[in-house]
Amino acid sequence: MKLYYAPGACSLADHIALIATETAYELEKVDLKTKKTEGGEDYTKINPKGYVPALQINDGEILTENIAILCYIATQSSALLPPDGMAHWRVLEATAFISTELHKNFKPLLVPDSSEDEKHGAQKTLATRFEHLEHRLGDRAFIVGDTMTIADCYLFVMLMWAKVKVGLAIPPHLTRYYERMKQNPSVVRALHEEGLS
Numbered sequence: 001m002k003l004y005y006a007p008g009a010c011s012l013a014d015h016i017a018l019i020a021t022e023t024a025y026e027l028e029k030v031d032l033k034t035k036k037t038e039g040g041e042d043y044t045k046i047n048p049k050g051y052v053p054a055l056q057i058n059d060g061e062i063l064t065e066n067i068a069i070l071c072y073i074a075t076q077s078s079a080l081l082p083p084d085g086m087a088h089w090r091v092l093e094a095t096a097f098i099s100t101e102l103h104k105n106f107k108p109l110l111v112p113d114s115s116e117d118e119k120h121g122a123q124k125t126l127a128t129r130f131e132h133l134e135h136r137l138g139d140r141a142f143i144v145g146d147t148m149t150i151a152d153c154y155l156f157v158m159l160m161w162a163k164v165k166v167g168l169a170i171p172p173h174l175t176r177y178y179e180r181m182k183q184n185p186s187v188v189r190a191l192h193e194e195g196l197s
């Protein structure tokens with residue numbers, strides 16, 4: 001499999017998942033401004049949506065969208081997503097929440113043309129969403145169940161953005177979780193491979 005990524009972007013979640021599941025993978029960096037891959041290809045020909053992540057599956061098929069890619073990686077390896085039962089749906093519930101309620105709400109804080117009102121609104125919404133996760137997490141090590149799942153891969157990236165990219169305060173349980181996840185060997189390796197350690 002080949003993951004098209006940009007350093008520190010949401011594609012980092014998929015990168016962590018590839019490592020945590022011991023999947024064989026290659027990486028190809030994408031310049032999101034020029035839409036060129038490291039190898040000089042036009043990225044919009046690979047993923048016409050123009051954004052990362054995209055996962056090239058071994059038969060050449062391209063899969064996009066974080067939730068789909070994370071589920072694909074987990075399903076191929078039988079790790080990071082309980083195969084059935086309520087735990088399976090709880091992981092998908094948390095992953096959808098992270099994608100639609102956290103990831104999307106960072107946008108006004110990351111693009112240069114947002115108004116102050118838009119930025120303020122995004123900060124308020126994110127604070128509410130993080131508060132919800134703070135209560136869900138409590139003292140536990142992972143956001144769903146007792147082992148790492150795709151939801152943790154994605155949540156780590158959102159917390160990294162909050163801390164490092166936009167300087168948003170995050171509540172104490174989530175702060176401790178972030179610090180623990182930063183030491184997770186899959187996270188350490190993914191950050192290193194993206195030039196972020």
Ligand SMILES: N[C@@H](CCC(=O)N[C@@H](CS)C(=O)NCC(=O)O)C(=O)O
Pocket residue numbers: 009010011032050051052053064065066067099
């Ligand atoms: N709906 C997509 C959104 C992906 C996304 O927002 N990617 C960002 C990086 S975190 C990106 O590539 N932005 C550049 C662009 O849109 O041109 C998903 O969930 O995978």
